[in-house]
Each structure stands twice: as C-alpha cells, then as structure tokens.
Amino acid sequence: MPTVDDVAQAAGVSRQTVSNVLNSPAIVRETTRERVERAIADLGYRPHASARRLRTRRSSTIGIRLDPLRDGISGAVLDRFVHKLAEQADARDLRVMIFTADGPDDELAHIRRLHDGSDVDAFVLIGTVHGDVRQQWLIEHRVPFVSFGRPWGGDLADPRHRWVDVDGRAGVRDAVNRLRASGAERVAWIGWPSPSGTGDERRAGWAEACGLDGATQAALSRSTEDGVEQGAALARELLSGATAPDAIVCASDSLALGALMAATAAGRPDLPIVGFDNTPVAGAVGLSSVDQPLDEVVAAALELLFGESGGDVRPNPDSNEEPTNRLLVPRLVERRSNHLALGGTTGA
Amino acid sequence: MPTVDDVAQAAGVSRQTVSNVLNSPAIVRETTRERVERAIADLGYRPHASARRLRTRRSSTIGIRLDPLRDGISGAVLDRFVHKLAEQADARDLRVMIFTADGPDDELAHIRRLHDGSDVDAFVLIGTVHGDVRQQWLIEHRVPFVSFGRPWGGDLADPRHRWVDVDGRAGVRDAVNRLRASGAERVAWIGWPSPSGTGDERRAGWAEACGLDGATQAALSRSTEDGVEQGAALARELLSGATAPDAIVCASDSLALGALMAATAAGRPDLPIVGFDNTPVAGAVGLSSVDQPLDEVVAAALELLFGESGGDVRPNPDSNEEPTNRLLVPRLVERRSNHLALGGTTGA
C-alpha cells in the first residue's frame, strides 16, 4: 500500500500538501491539487485509518450494542435500526462497530473498553431503562452518546443526555381514535406489566383515547410479558369476558399476532387488531400496526451527535442552546384483511 | 488517558517492559510483572487501539455487510448470525465492523475501502452467489475472508476460498424422511426458482427422499420468490390439485407460514408443514422447521480465519494442508400443534 510520502514523491510535492489535498483542498492551488489527485488515483492511495486516528485522536466510529436475541417477533425493530444506522453513518463517513453484552454491567465494560482504547468516540444506546448505569457512566466521563429511548425516570431536559424517541403514546392514541372513528366502541388494550417506561406510555395513549370509564377500562385492559402465546391467551380471556371488546390494540406485534390468532380461532376473524412496530410478520398476516419512523430516528440521533450534516465533528455534551433530544411521531399502517382467515392475501 | 510511558514511569521500568507485560508476560520477571500490573490498574491504563494497529499492521477487526432489509420473515437468520459473530469475535478479542451496500459492486467498494484503509483485516461474506465479484477480488488481492455459503459454481475445494455452509439438502432430506415415517406418502415441495444454489440444494434433498416418480414429483413441486403470500398461493394450488399432498416442505419459513395459513383456511389445519431456518415466527405459530446451527457456523468461520483458538493471528490464504471449508448439518425442530388453528398454544 502506498503512503502519503509515495504520493508526494510521485506528484513532486511534500507530504503535507498531499494531506492538505485530502483534508482542506481549499487551501491548495488548483493546479497542484489536480496533480496530487492524479497521483493519488494512479497509485491507488488510501489513507491508513489507524495512523490518521492516532494523529487526530478521532476514531470516527460509533459503537452500538446488538440487542440480546429474543425469541419474540419484535426485536426485529432494533435490527432494522442498526441497519439504518450503518447506512446513514456511512453517508457521513463514519464507521459502526458492534458488540454484544449479557447485561448492563457487561455492556458498560464493553463501552469502557471501546472508549478507553479510542476504538469508538460515540455510542448509541438502545432500550434505556430506569436508572441506567450506562447513561450515568457516559455522562460522568463526558463520552458522547445518544440513546434511542428517553431517560426514563431521569431529567428529560438534561442537555448532557441526548436522546431520540418515538411518541408511543401518540401512536396508540391515533390508532384508538381511528378504530373509534370506524365504529368501535370498546377498544381493549393488551400491553406489558408496569413499570415499563415504553409500555406505560403506550398504555396511556390508549387510556386517553378509548373514552371508557374507569371500570370498563379495567375490564378491557390486560398486561403480560411480550410473546405471541401470551397475547393469544389474554385475547381469549378478553373475548370470553363479560364485556367483550370490539377491537384490540396491543403494545407489540407479537402480542397482536397472538390476539389475531385467538380472534380468528374464536370465530371473530374480522375483529380489528392493531400491533406496534410494523414488523414483517404484521405485513405478512395482514395486521395493522404502528410504524416507528426509524429513518428519522437514526437521522435525528446522528444529527444530535455530529451536527447538521457534519462529517465527523462532534460537539461537546453540555451546551444548553438547542434541544438535545427529539420526540418523533409514529404512523399507523392500516391493513384490513386478516390473512390468517383468508389463507392468503388477495383471493385464490 | 495514560500512555505506556506513564505506566512505565509509575512502575519504575521502561516503556518496552510495560508492553511486554501486556503482550508476552512470560518473558517478564514475576516481581516486575506484578509491579507493572499494579501500575496499570492504578492508572486505569488501556492501550490505544489505533496506535497498536498502526505499529502491528493488524486491525484485529472483521468486516461484515448487513444483509439488505427484506420484507420477508427470513433474513432474521442473518441477523442472528451477525449477533453470534459479534459474540464469538469478542471472545477472541476481535472487533466487528458493519456496513451496508446496495449491491455486489457497492459492497465491493466498501470492502476495498475498509481493506485499503486497514480498517479491517478479514471479511465475512454472507449469501454467496454464482460468479461472485467479491470473492474474486478478495482472492486476487489475498485478503483473508470466509463466506457463509458455498462458492456456487466455483471450485469447492479451492483452498483460497474458505467457506462454511449448512447442508440444506441433508436437512430437507431428514425432514422428508421424518414425514414419511409418520405416514405421509405425498410430500410436496415449495421452493425457490432455479438457478439458486441454496434453493436447488434444498429441493434436491426433497427429491432424493420423497420416493415419488418423476411425474408425481413434477405435480407436487412448485417454486416462487420468497414470501408469505407466495407460499400461501402455491399451497392453495397444491391443495386443490389433482394429486393433493399430505405434507409440505418449504425452502423457507416465509413460504411455510403462507402454506400453513392456506392449509388452515382450506380446512386442513393438521397438514404437516416444515419450514426452514427456525425463525421466531415458526416457533410462534407452531411450525416445524429446519434449524441451522449458527453457533457452529460462526465458530467454524472464525476457526478457518484465525485458527483453533488463536487470538488475532491470521494464517495465509493458500495452504493446502487442512480443509478450508466446513459443511454443517442442520437439525429438524418438530412442532405438532398448529397455533393458527387453535388460536393459542396449550388450550385456553
């Protein structure tokens, strides 16, 4: 591999001029620049990333932990998130390094390793939880990071904690409103056990929009761990209850798929059911779902970390001038035909 | 961040001794080593990754392209693969860098960029295709790589092409045999259009084991692009045909899910159906599926690249002594109850 010196020699200039052509072309004379560029092309020169990183003390690399494998249907959202992150990072000439961890402490160990070794100069956190050790450490050590997920239980406006999130409450509210506009009067809810930041927010959206009194709300609301079977079980329970729902909104596609299966089996194939995350499965079985705008989420995350369109600059973590967080609005994807019942999409 | 010099000073030794404690502890005297280790711990020293990489000319980083997002159910396999890769790479003190690409040429551009910049010193390729430009370039430039997937149409024994694959033919064959042992006599096949290396292999497994004459084989075999709806359509076609199948084996879980939906809708909820990849959805709806041993695949891939348990060594690409590939055997995961029909798993 040729070095900057080889290029310099070939172009008849000095090392530094070659470097300038690459990093601040504006200060190099037109004719010189062209000569150097030709030499670069001829020799097939590429800067040695590690040498550059060593000198500039910038890795231009973001680290992200892959979510632990779940058996559920969901989780695919985070895979999509990572994918989009890689895509958009590339556009800014950033690299993405991944790692896995067993739990928060293990993750923190990885974060420290990658940070202390200057492998990575910013982190993206997903799935924030109450009193997160990661956030605390990152803030304390002034390591740039952004989280996909609000700092539950923390100061939402703390400028040192940059975050992006999707307004699940609004998403569910819209879904419920839509169902009611279509004639549903008893929209039920299947969600996750409290306390769960994300889950509680989504449920709140349902509670706000369902238009039911307290007793009816209690009768039409259920919670369980995420999972298809769990969703099916609770849907069966709801459907055989005293006040049967005429629509169900769920906190996830897994729960919704279960509910759809239960409804179909119970002879109610047309019961409107809405899931969350708009996973591939939802599309496949014809399930409505609240779609998170991951493209925007990623774009906002990178913008908070690196600025408007900045290449690899990286502002300091505690300016208080512009907001350091962003709440995005999801969109309901409506699907009408229950493919489980039809056995296919559009007729035989 | 402290440097090796700071540690040296604190421990009262030279730079190099600190380096030796980290890289070849055996040659350092016990007492000295302890002193240095204490200093390292006290100062919280971590070697600067880029400096080390610059000097050693080794990045200890593997690059992998994330599969393009598909709408299908499958594809999750590759996410799981990436996850396990990150896990096992970590155990060897390797980093994993991800990227995305629009097509083979774009991917090659990324590969060149990462390689030429010494960002990455080995690549893992997934989803090999006939006459792959990536493989060709990597071999030509003697860049270490391993592919998950055989070099379709190439020399399977070429020592310069390290690969790991799962024997889909054997997997499908076993599945068919199992179905026949349970009494099925007309096992149908729903797969992908030929030519498709992976798809053709899987179909061959069916053809070998189904025990049907040519005409019946033709009547019971269908192919289509991957997708739930596509699977449902073909299953309907098969079920309403002259010679109706009493079991269906599919090339993917997407197709199988479609088939299951179609069968359920057609009043044949108990028709045995087998998918491929054992994705979360298969578990959720109670679909049998052929499971790829991804742990072993990843372990084998890393072993082919870095040796038995080697940390970050990296053998040269063309020794002919040991095999440079590995074909692993998948395992059928049997599930009996069709949850679509029951509307849940284990009764109400």
Next chain:
DNA sequence: TCGATCATTTTGATCGTTCTAATTATTCGG
C-alpha cells in the same frame, strides 16, 4: 574469580498520518 550463557530490561527507530510553525511564492497598492 573469570568468562560464557541465559534471562531480563532498555534504547532507538518506526508505523503513516496531521499539527504547528516556519519558509518560500505570489499579489498588489503606490
């Protein structure tokens, strides 16, 4: 006690780049 041998530690150079500061070319008003 001496020189040879082996174990341990240190010194100087180097990886490929960019930073800082100094040097040389060029432009321009008068």
Next chain:
DNA sequence: CCGAATAATTAGAACGATCAAAATGATCGA
C-alpha cells in the same frame, strides 16, 4: 519596481504503541 500583505508550500515534531537489537543483570561451571 519595492515592500507589505497574503497565498501556498514545506520541514520537523508528535500521536502511542511495538519491533529489533543492544545493554545490563544473573547464573554457573571450571
């Protein structure tokens, strides 16, 4: 056509680690 200002380029040092080889310390048989 000169001197000052600005533009363009260059030389030397530095980033933080490891390599290669030299220097020192310890061990041991004669």
